[in-house]
Amino acid sequence: MSVEKDLETVEWDVGEEGHITVDNSECVDCEEKPCLHLCPAQCFDYQEEQEGGIYFSYEHCIECGSCMVFCANDPDRGAVSWTKPDGGKGVEYDLG
Ligand code: SF4
Numbered sequence: 001m002s003v004e005k006d007l008e009t010v011e012w013d014v015g016e017e018g019h020i021t022v023d024n025s026e027c028v029d030c031e032e033k034p035c036l037h038l039c040p041a042q043c044f045d046y047q048e049e050q051e052g053g054i055y056f057s058y059e060h061c062i063e064c065g066s067c068m069v070f071c072a073n074d075p076d077r078g079a080v081s082w083t084k085p086d087g088g089k090g091v092e093y094d095l096g
């Protein structure tokens with residue numbers, strides 16, 4: 001099953017506050033913009049009118065942590081910041 005098909009099976013209970021924020025000023029000099037290709041939930045979108053060209057929506061984030069690697073912890077990027085999700089809990093996986 002593809003990631004896209006898997007995501008169709010997810011139930012979403014979206015918090016009012018985003019647990020991830022993006023400092024778009026850091027995106028201005030990020031030429032490769034790996035977020036557009038590596039986020040499995042496609043939370044990052046290229047929109048020319050946005051500062052740095054990035055529009056971020058947290059609602060379908062599956063908390064995979066990839067953006068910690070390709071952005072937050074990358075010394076050349078660092079636009080992404082995480083906080084604890086609303087209600088103190090995040091994604092619950094049903095592996096059955
Ligand atoms: S990888 Fe990070 S710094 Fe680069 S465009 Fe995406 S959010 Fe911005």
Ligand code: SF4
Binds near residue numbers: 038040
């Ligand atoms: S944690 Fe994963 S799904 Fe969520 S925004 Fe980051 S890369 Fe995308």
